[in-house]
Amino acid sequence: MNVGEIDFGKNAYFEVTNKATLGYNRYRGFVGPTSDGDSALLVMANAEANSGGYIRYANNLIVSCSNHFKSSPGNGKTVELDGAVMCEDNKANISINSSACNPGYNVKKAPTNIYYTYEIYYSGLYLMEDMWPAYGDYDMNDVVCKLEVTASSEDSSLVEGTVLPLKKATVNATFEATGADNKIGVGLQFSKIPASYVYSGDIESMQDSAVVMFTTNIAKTFGGENYYNVRAASRSTDNYVTITKELSFNQGFTAEAFTKSALNFFITVNAPSSGLRREVHLKGFSTTTLGETNLRKIYASLDSWVDLVELNDSDMYVSKYNLPWGICLPTDVDFYWPNETTRITTVYSTFADWANSGGLLYTDWYEHYSGN
Numbered sequence: 001m002n003v004g005e006i007d008f009g010k011n012a013y014f015e016v017t018n019k020a021t022l023g024y025n026r027y028r029g030f031v032g033p034t035s036d037g038d039s040a041l042l043v044m045a046n047a048e049a050n051s052g053g054y055i056r057y058a059n060n061l062i063v064s065c066s067n068h069f070k071s072s073p074g075n076g077k078t079v080e081l082d083g084a085v086m087c088e089d090n091k092a093n094i095s096i097n098s099s100a101c102n103p104g105y106n107v108k109k110a111p112t113n114i115y116y117t118y119e120i121y122y123s124g125l126y127l128m129e130d131m132w133p134a135y136g137d138y139d140m141n142d143v144v145c146k147l148e149v150t151a152s153s154e155d156s157s158l159v160e161g162t163v164l165p166l167k168k169a170t171v172n173a174t175f176e177a178t179g180a181d182n183k184i185g186v187g188l189q190f191s192k193i194p195a196s197y198v199y200s201g202d203i204e205s206m207q208d209s210a211v212v213m214f215t216t217n218i219a220k221t222f223g224g225e226n227y228y229n230v231r232a233a234s235r236s237t238d239n240y241v242t243i244t245k246e247l248s249f250n251q252g253f254t255a256e257a258f259t260k261s262a263l264n265f266f267i268t269v270n271a272p273s274s275g276l277r278r279e280v281h282l283k284g285f286s287t288t289t290l291g292e293t294n295l296r297k298i299y300a301s302l303d304s305w306v307d308l309v310e311l312n313d314s315d316m317y318v319s320k321y322n323l324p325w326g327i328c329l330p331t332d333v334d335f336y337w338p339n340e341t342t343r344i345t346t347v348y349s350t351f352a353d354w355a356n357s358g359g360l361l362y363t364d365w366y367e368h369y370s371g372n
Contacts, residue, residue: 001025008032008040008061013102015043022047022069026054032061032084041094041105044068052076057084064092115156118164120255122149124328127337128267130180132280132317132325133298134308140327140344141230141337143186143218143267144177148331151258165252173214174242175221179230179340185216185268189288192257193249201247208289209264212245216271230340232372260328264288267326270301282326283318322355329366339372347372 002023008014010033032040042057044065049055057063057080066089071079087093098104123146129135130142149171153164171188178184190210195203197210204211215221221241222228229235256262264285271277278298279291287293295316299308312318317325329335338347345352349370350362 004028006030008042010035010038010040011096012040013043013096013105014041016047017045019046019048020044022049022053022055024052024054025056026078026080027056029056029058029080030061030063030084032057032059034059039094041092041096043089043092043105045089049077054078054080056080056082057086058082059084061085062087062092062094064089113158114160115158116160116162117153117156118162118166119150119152120166120258121151122258122260122263123147123331124260124263124265125331125333125335126265126282127327127329128280129325130182130184130267130269130280132269132278133295133311134302135319135323137341138323138343138345139179139230139338139341141177141340142180142182143184144175144229144337145186145214145265146172146174146176146331147188147263147265148172148174149258149263151253151255153252163255166255166258167249167252169247169249169258171212171245171247172242173245174240175214175218176237176240177229177235177337178218178222178225179227180218181226182269183216183271184218185213185271186218187211187213187266187268187288189264189266190247190257190262191264191285192262193253197249197251198247199250202245203247204288204290206290210247211288211290212247214243214245216268227340230337232339265326265328266291280325281317282328283315283322283324285317318355321352322358323352324355333366335366336369336372342372346370 005028030042039060042063047065047068049069061084063086069077095108096105126145126147127140128143129138129140151166151169154167155164193210195207195210204213219226229239266279266281269278276292279287292298310320312320338344348365350365350368354362354365
C-alpha cells in the first residue's frame with residue numbers, strides 16, 4: 001500500500017494473510033474509529049516496508065502482528081502509532097463477533113447456564129428365609145438379592161445442592177442366589193408412596209402402597225433352577241440376574257420415601273392365584289395389602305411336619321428370640337451366604353447373639369465367617 005488510507009468502522013476486522021508491503025503512507029495509513037469504546041482490529045502475518053517506508057496507525061485501532069518492521073532512522077522506515085496500539089499475533093484484547101464479511105475474532109461465547117438435578121441412591125443386600133413361621137433349614141439363602149434404588153427429580157435448578165421433589169425412581173434387583181423348593185416371588189413396597197400416585201410403571205394392582213414385583217417365581221428367573229449359587233462348587237458372579245423397574249410419580253416425594261425404613265423388601269411363598277398370600281418381611285416391616293396376617297390361616301397352610309416357631313408378641317417377623325427371616329446388609333460387604341441347608345447361625349457364630357440383642361451387640365457379625 002502506498003499513499004493510501006483504509007478507514008475502519010466500529011468492530012471492523014481486516015486480516016492480511018500473506019505479507020503486507022507498505023510504502024509511504026504518512027498522514028494516511030490505517031485509521032480506526034474515534035468514538036470512546038469503539039475499536040477495530042488489523043491482523044497481519046508479516047509487515048514489511050521499502051526504504052523510506054512510512055506507515056501510520058491511528059485512533060482506536062489494534063494492530064496484531066508478530067513480524068512487523070521496526071522504526072529505524074538508519075533504514076528510513078517509520079511506524080507511527082497515532083492512538084493505535086500494537087500486539088503480537090493472536091493476542092489482541094478485543095472480541096469481534098462474526099458477520100457476513102468477517103469470520104469474527106476471539107468471539108466470546110455466551111455463558112451457558114448449568115442446571116442441577118437432585119438424586120439420591122440406596123442399596124442393600126437382602127437375604128431371605130422362606131419357611132416362616134418355621135425356621136426350616138435357616139440357611140438364609142432362599143433369596144439373595146442386591147437392591148438398588150435411585151430416585152431423581154424431573155425439575156432442575158440453577159443453584160447447586162437445591163433439594164427438589166423426587167418424581168422418578170429406577171429400581172435394580174440383582175438376584176445372586178436362590179435355594180428353595182417353594183415357589184417364591186420377590187417384591188418391594190414403597191411404604192410412603194400411595195399406589196395412586198404412580199402414573200407410569202409396572203406396579204401390582206389392588207395395593208394401597210406402590211408395590212413392584214420383580215418375579216413371582218424366582219426359579220424361573222434363574223432358568224428353572226430351584227438351587228442356584230447355593231453350593232460351593234457352582235458359585236459364580238456370572239450367574240447373577242438383574243431386573244429393572246422404572247416408576248414415575250404424579251407428585252414429588254422427599255428423600256425420606258426412599259430410605260431403608262421406607263423400602264419394604266419381601267418375598268411371597270407359594271402364593272395362590274387369588275386371595276391373600278403368605279409374605280415374609282424383615283423385622284419391623286408389615287405385610288402389603290395382599291399379605292395374610294391371620295397366623296392361624298398361615299399355620300394351616302403349612303405341611304404337618306413343619307416345626308412352628310413361637311413368634312415375638314410385637315413383631316410376627318421375628319421369633320421370641322428376635323431371630324429374623326430376612327436381613328439386610330451393606331452392599332460393600334464381601335458376604336458369603338451359607339451353602340444350602342447350612343444354618344446361618346453355624347456359618348456366622350455371633351449371628352444369634354446379634355439377633356437376640358435386638359441388633360445392639362455384635363453388629364459386625366457378618367465379618368466373622370467360620371466356614372460352611
